[in-house]
Amino acid sequence: MEKAFALVKVEEDQKTDFASYFLKGEANYWWETMRALEGEDVVTWDRFMELFLEKYFPHYIKNQMKIKFLELKQGNMPVSEYEAKFTELARFVLEQVDTEEKRAKRFQQGLQPWIRSRLVIFELTTYTAVVQKAMIIEGESVMS
Template identity: 65%
Template sequence: MEKAFTLAVVSEEKKVDYVSNFLKGKANYWWESARASEEEEVITWDRFKKIFLDKYFSSYMQTQMELKFFQLKQEGMNVREYEKKFTELARFVGDYVDTDEKRAKRFQQGLKPWLRRRLDAFELTTYAEVV
């Protein structure tokens, strides 16, 4: 869906509406019920993702993905491969990488030690700079 948002140029405020149109059958019934039980009138995209994952992605699986993220190290990967894996797993640990600075810091921590030490000298603060 994130790719579709980029392609279709969907604003942050319209993402939930956009996605909810694709829900069919039981998923649509679940969404109608979940939306009715939410206290906030406007449900953000981040909130939607959280309640969707809570429903369709078991807490055990989510914990496993979080562990994989926190154990992720560059090791035998090149930076591009490491960045791809980092991005795949980062979606399961939103609070730990919810700002550009946190994301950059965590990414740098997983780099090979010699590379991490070299980057330390530059005091980079954005994810793009670190990558």
């Protein structure tokens, strides 16, 4: 929704109305109830998001996603697939990946040991560089 808001330049005080317009079925019923319970003329976007995430993305699910990220290893996945999964789960543990260097190091730690051992000599500090070099190393081993 935030991307759509930026694209069409929705004002802050209109965001809740725009987003709630797209709710269907059970989500729409939930919102009608929540809006009545809030007892305000205007429910701010921040409050809407807080209520929405509380309902549809509870704390225990966030914790599960954090655990998945912390346990994430490349395993049998190609580097590209591992990178996609890493990116998907990283948003749940921003404190673990809030700098380029942390992100790069964390990604490198989850790589297969044979790839990681070849990467370490480069002393890479950016995420993009680590991913690219890992893909090159993986690709070269396939061609050998």
